[in-house]
Amino acid sequence: MVxxxxxxxxxxxxxxxxxxxxxxxxxxxxxxSQDAKVIAIQYSATATAIGMVAxxxxxxxxxxxxxxxxxxxxTPEAYYQFITMHGMIMVIYLLTALFLGGFGxxxxxxxxxxxxxxxxxxxxxSYWIYLLAVLVLVSSFFAPGGPTGxxxxxxxxxxxxxxxxxxxDWGIILMLVSLILFIIGFTMGGLNYVVTVLQGRTRGMTLMxxxxxxxxxxxxxxxxxxxxxxxxxxCVMMLLDRALGTSFFMPAIVEMGEQLxxxxxxxxxxxxxxWFFGHPEVYIVALPAFGIVSDLISTxxxxxxxxxxxxxxxxxxxxxxxxxxxxxxxxxxxxxxxxGFFFATTTLIIAVPTAIKVYNWxxxxxxxxxxxxxxxxxxxxxxxxxxxxxxxxxFLGNVVVDVPLSDTMFVVAHFHMVxxxxxxxxxxxxxxxxxxxxxxxxxxxxxxxxxxxVTFLGAYLIFFPMHYLGLMGVPRRYNELTDxxxxxxxxxxxxxxxxxxxxxxxxxxxxxxxxxxxxxxxGREAGGNPWRATxxxxxxxxxxxxxxxxxxxxxxxxxxxxxxxxxxxxxxxIPQNVPGSFGPSREPA
Amino acid sequence: xxxxxxxWQPLPIPPLLWLNTGVLVLSxxxxxxxxxxxxKGQVDMVRLGLASAxxxxxxxxxxxxxxxxxxxxxxxxxxxxxxxxxxxxxxxMHGLHILGGLVGLGRTTVGAWNGARPQRLRLSVELCxxxxxxxxxxxxxxxxxxxxxxxxxxxxxxGLLT
Numbered sequence: 001m002v003x004x005x006x007x008x009x010x011x012x013x014x015x016x017x018x019x020x021x022x023x024x025x026x027x028x029x030x031x032x033s034q035d036a037k038v039i040a041i042q043y044s045a046t047a048t049a050i051g052m053v054a055x056x057x058x059x060x061x062x063x064x065x066x067x068x069x070x071x072x073x074x075t076p077e078a079y080y081q082f083i084t085m086h087g088m089i090m091v092i093y094l095l096t097a098l099f100l101g102g103f104g105x106x107x108x109x110x111x112x113x114x115x116x117x118x119x120x121x122x123x124x125x126s127y128w129i130y131l132l133a134v135l136v137l138v139s140s141f142f143a144p145g146g147p148t149g150x151x152x153x154x155x156x157x158x159x160x161x162x163x164x165x166x167x168x169d170w171g172i173i174l175m176l177v178s179l180i181l182f183i184i185g186f187t188m189g190g191l192n193y194v195v196t197v198l199q200g201r202t203r204g205m206t207l208m209x210x211x212x213x214x215x216x217x218x219x220x221x222x223x224x225x226x227x228x229x230x231x232x233x234x235c236v237m238m239l240l241d242r243a244l245g246t247s248f249f250m251p252a253i254v255e256m257g258e259q260l261x262x263x264x265x266x267x268x269x270x271x272x273x274x275w276f277f278g279h280p281e282v283y284i285v286a287l288p289a290f291g292i293v294s295d296l297i298s299t300x301x302x303x304x305x306x307x308x309x310x311x312x313x314x315x316x317x318x319x320x321x322x323x324x325x326x327x328x329x330x331x332x333x334x335x336x337x338x339x340g341f342f343f344a345t346t347t348l349i350i351a352v353p354t355a356i357k358v359y360n361w362x363x364x365x366x367x368x369x370x371x372x373x374x375x376x377x378x379x380x381x382x383x384x385x386x387x388x389x390x391x392x393x394x395f396l397g398n399v400v401v402d403v404p405l406s407d408t409m410f411v412v413a414h415f416h417m418v419x420x421x422x423x424x425x426x427x428x429x430x431x432x433x434x435x436x437x438x439x440x441x442x443x444x445x446x447x448x449x450x451x452x453x454v455t456f457l458g459a460y461l462i463f464f465p466m467h468y469l470g471l472m473g474v475p476r477r478y479n480e481l482t483d484x485x486x487x488x489x490x491x492x493x494x495x496x497x498x499x500x501x502x503x504x505x506x507x508x509x510x511x512x513x514x515x516x517x518x519x520x521x522x523g524r525e526a527g528g529n530p531w532r533a534t535x536x537x538x539x540x541x542x543x544x545x546x547x548x549x550x551x552x553x554x555x556x557x558x559x560x561x562x563x564x565x566x567x568x569x570x571x572x573x574i575p576q577n578v579p580g581s582f583g584p585s586r587e588p589a
Numbered sequence: 590x591x592x593x594x595x596x597w598q599p600l601p602i603p604p605l606l607w608l609n610t611g612v613l614v615l616s617x618x619x620x621x622x623x624x625x626x627x628x629k630g631q632v633d634m635v636r637l638g639l640a641s642a643x644x645x646x647x648x649x650x651x652x653x654x655x656x657x658x659x660x661x662x663x664x665x666x667x668x669x670x671x672x673x674x675x676x677x678x679x680x681x682m683h684g685l686h687i688l689g690g691l692v693g694l695g696r697t698t699v700g701a702w703n704g705a706r707p708q709r710l711r712l713s714v715e716l717c718x719x720x721x722x723x724x725x726x727x728x729x730x731x732x733x734x735x736x737x738x739x740x741x742x743x744x745x746x747x748g749l750l751t
Contacts, residue, residue: 237678245668248678264671 020548021120032128034120035547036105039127041438043101046127047094048513050134054089055506057082066499068480077165079479080149085141087152088175091281092182093134095423099288100186100224101130103430104193104217106438110537111214113202113555113577115548118195122188129185136178145169151477153274156249156267160242162256172242176235183232186224193221202536204557208312208588209576211535211561212305215312216291219319220284226323227284231277234270241265271333275326282419283322287315289426290357293379295561296429297361299533300376301368302572304562304586307360314353314360321350331399332406340399347397351390358387369565369572373531374448378429381456382422389418392467407477410470413463421459428455428512435516436530440543441523447515451508458505465494534575535561560587600665600672602736609652610732616645617725624718627711632701635714639698642721646687646694653684679731683724690720 023029033039061082064074074082105123109116117123140147149165150158150172162168166175197210197218210218237248241262249270250262298305305311327335327343361383370376392414395401405411428451435443470476473486481487481495529538541551555577563574568583623638657677667677697713705713734743 236682240667240674240678246674246678247668247671248674261668 020115022547032124034116034124036109036117036120036123037438037545037549039123040102040105042127043097043105043130046131046134047098047102050089050138051094051098052513053138054086054094055509057086057089059503059506061086062499062502064479065481066496068482074479076479077146077149080151080477081147081165081171083477084149084152084154084175085137085147089137090420091152091285092179093137095285095419095427096186096224096281097130098427099285099423100193100217100221101127101189103213103288103292104189104221106434107213107537108193108196108217109200110540110545110549111211111535112197112200113205113536113550113557114196114200115550115554117192118200119192123192126185126189126192129181129188133178133181133185136174136181140166140171140174140178143170143174145171148172148175150175153271153278154238155274156238156241156265156270157251157253157262160238160250161253173239176239176242179235180232180239183228183235186228190221190225193217194225202554202557205576208309209557209560211291212294212308212311212315213288213291213535215315216288216294219315220287223280223287223319223322224284227277227280230273234273234277238270268330268333271330272327275329276323278329279326280319280322283318285419285423287319289382289423290315290318292430293382293426294357294361294364295535296375296379296426296433297364298562298564299433299531300373300379301365301370302564303364303368304564305360306363306366307356308560308562309588310356311360314356317353318350321346321353325350328397328402331402344397344399348394351394354390358383373432374443374445374452375429375433375531377449377452377456378425378432381452382425382429385417385425385459386422389414389416389422393418405470407475408470409466409474409476412476413466413470416463416466421463425456425459428452431516433531434537435519436526436543437537437540438544439520439523440526441519442526442530443519443523444515447511451512451515454508455505455512458501458508461501462498462505465498469494532571532573534559534563534573536576539575539577559585563587600660600670600676601663603656603659605652605656605659606732609649609656610728612645612649612652613725613728616642616649617721619645620718620721624715627707627714630707632707632710635710636698636701639694639701639714639717642717643691643694643698646691646721650684650687653680656680676735679735683728683731686724686727690717690724693717693720 021034023033023035028034030038033042060074061079063071064079105117108114137147143166145166146169147166148154148159148171150160150167154172154175158164158167160167160172164172166172197214201210237246240246241248241250245261247262247265249267250260250265251267252263253260294305294311325343325347327339328347331340331343392410396405396411396414432443432448435441469491472488472491474481474484474491475486481492526543528540528543531538536555536557537545539555540546540549556579557576558579559574559576561576563569563576563582563585565572566574566583566585570582574582574585619638619642621638623635623642626632626634626638657680660673660676665673667674693713694717697710697717700713701710
């Protein structure tokens with residue numbers, strides 16, 4: 001396919017440019033800012049800060065599991081609280097917020113060639129409500145009774161009963177309120193991202209010329225807008241159950257020999273609502289990672305992405321399929337066998353578009369000019385990790401295999417690999433890739449490589465042994481594993497080993513944070529386009545891009561995002577805003 | 590699914606709800622008039638439509654609150670029965686959405702009086718009208734469900750799920 005798109009094929013401007021809001025003071029420029037780039041940094045910083053809390057919580061859990069009985073302050077109640085807060089923070093307040101609020105805000109306007117988000121004011125509101133949600137969440141650590149210890153799934157009835165930490169105290173209420181706030185804030189941001197991608201693209205930027213990063217974030221946002229309302233109503237209903245004594249989820253129940261006032265509610269209803277959100281959530285986190293990793297691989301292997309259209313449709317297909325698999329989290333909750341059969345089948349079908357993506361990444365690398373830069377290392381690590389985590393998903397997706405493996409460390413290992421380590425690794429790769437655009441300076445290379453190898457190898461040393469523990473039958477969610485027949489001497493040693501590795505990997509993240517801060521001042525000057533990439537964010541007049549992103553005129557797009565190593569072209573990359581034909585491009589017609 | 594259980598005692602639908610439904614229909618009609626007038630550029634009609642839509646929507650909310658009071662005066666409290674819980678939850682959420690819509694409508698109305706640009710006014714009036722029709726549709730669906738006319742549909746769904 002030869003690129004013969006003449007320059008005049010770009011449609012003329014139909015609507016006048018939107019009016020930008022111009023900040024007048026330091027406050028409106030950096031604090032109550034309506035600029036998507038500032039909001040992105042605010043989102044990222046808040047998510048990182050709360051993520052550090054979750055990291056410390058995981059350390060505390062590993063202290064208890066690796067060296068049981070040594071630390072008196074980690075009571076069983078405290079352990080459950082750590083589990084709950086660690087899970088909730090990592091999944092929602094860190095990963096979702098960082099991918100959509102952080103990367104979405106920074107990259108969407110720049111990559112589609114817009115001056116800003118379509119609704120900048122709502123965008124600002126979105127961040128401040130998110131911050132409020134985080135503060136409410138943090139406040140539960142200081143509330144009487146501490147945070148909730150119901151597990152991140154918050155299953156009723158136990159979540160709101162005595163005996164569960166925070167169940168009859170403030171913990172669960174603050175958790176639910178915080179989630180409700182988060183969802184309100186996210187809906188504001190999410191509508192913005194969707195409308196900006198659909199309506200805010202510059203001239204020539206057709207949907208099929210969007211970088212896959214934008215496709216990933218866009219699809220994930222649409223999914224989140226459909227999935228989060230299920231969690232929202234579940235939270236509202238549970239809040240009513242807890243605070244006003246309704247019985248949406250509470251069956252007739254006897255507690256300490258006393259009949260409670262509740263009766264007739266369905267705990268299973270909560271599970272359906274929760275997982276109708278919970279499963280798409282996995283892909284809300286994974287799809288932006290898929291998109292970003294595609295761009296990292298293409299850029300750092302100097303080769304066009306293989307099968308661009310297929311990649312787009314795989315993203316959309318995964319997004320759609322992920323709404324019909326939720327009950328595979330509920331095989332042990334009791335369900336009609338045909339129901340289980342249906343969900344096992346849909347679950348395994350998701351492997352098809354996912355495998356297409358993996359093959360296409362590998363084929364993009366095939367005979368590419370692979371530069372082993374730090375973003376590339378992280379991208380490669382992601383492919384391996386995602387395949388590993390996905391393979392154990394095949395086990396857990398089947399009802400008969402899942403039932404014995406339920407509630408064991410195998411499940412913990414699986415979901416940490418596939419939706420913990422894999423997306424986080426992409427986030428790291430993406431930060432090393434886009435940091436030069438955000439700050440104008442490169443991150444330190446030596447520290448970066450140290451960070452990569454310790455994180456990558458360390459994560460495997462943590463989570464691989466967990467699979468074995470799980471197969472042996474070691475249960476999850478137990479704070480003390482002594483005196484159990486499944487806990488052999490070697491299993492105890494393995495547990496201690498995992499804990500030590502967890503501390504080392506955690507330490508590497510602190511090095512990474514140091515690198516982030518240190519390089520703002522002392523990093524090497526990056527220039528406008530250090531990776532020689534094609535997408536629009538690298539073609540801005542200033543680095544970091546100023547207010548309004550592009551200079552006087554918006555860029556006009558003449559080609560797709562993957563014109564790398566086009567034969568006959570002078571350079572091995574042709575930016576999207578360069579007109580003319582240079583040679584056989586592989587852009588799909 | 591909850592309706593099949595023995596403890597589901599449907600609460601009597603206060604006749605007031607019929608009046609409220611009528612008021613909400615009127616509100617939607619007024620919005621539609623405003624929207625048509627905005628398309629023709631008749632600012633006076635737009636103002637009239639917006640104002641009457643806003644007032645009728647407020648009347649609807651007041652009516653809903655009175656229905657709540659009537660029910661709780663008769664001893665149908667939020668927590669006394671799952672049917673009550675769902676009734677209050679659904680009507681409450683719907684009311685909150687109307688309230689949110691009124692904020693948007695209020696801004697549009699202020700704009701209509703202060704001479705907003707015709708193009709901008711038309712867009713916001715049309716968006717408000719769309720939202721109003723949507724909320725009316727949702728209300729009719731909720732009303733049908735709570736009054737028990739949708740039981741055939743519910744039976745079909747139940748057959749599919751069990």
